[in-house]
Amino acid sequence: MVVAVPKLGPAQEKLMRSALKLGELRTHTTQYRAAANKLNGKQFLRKDKHDADLFTPTDAAYTVFASWGFRPKKAPVVAAATNDDHTPRRLSINDIDVGYRLRSVDQERVAALKASITDLGLRTPIPARASRRWRICRPLLAQTS
Incomplete structure (x- = not known):
């Protein structure tokens, strides 16, 4: 069509x-x-x-x-969540909504975590509630797509 x-x-x-x-x-x-x-x-x-x-x-x-000639970029699946029956499911990084944070992010810890993920890769699935890791990984994953 x-x-x-x-x-x-x-x-x-x-x-x-x-x-x-x-x-x-x-x-x-x-x-x-x-x-x-x-x-x-x-x-x-x-x-x-x-x-x-x-x-x-x-x-x-x-x-x-x-x-x-542009094709959709598939966002990597990086986070685990549960279905209504509590079975695990995978989420695309674009489906995660990070709400308001009450505490500030320690930039030194962010830099250390970013360096570790860049060197070693993401070794553990990111829970959908772990917004600090998600914020760090999103740009890294966009670079590899």
Whole structure:
């Protein structure tokens, strides 16, 4: 099934190509934020719940803009959770929602953990509640994809 590519303005097309290529998009100017919000309204980009400047392409975007040659980036599965019957299941890193933290993150410990994960790899599944590890691993895993 061939889907016609909709007409986009120059800023929207630039943002859409960037989002499809990288798997996410961070807006830095008011103009680009407005263009990304319009793409969000067209359901081509999904706005991050906690960061107003971060957007990710939707499955619809990859379908509609398939002629541009971009393929969805599969997020690595890194976290364990349980189904309703308490059996373990795996989550994609993009499905984890980190809420508000009451304590601050010790940057020295983060650097040590990051170095260890980079050198040795991730040896233990990350529980979905362990947001410190998740925040450290997400950029590392994005580099290897």
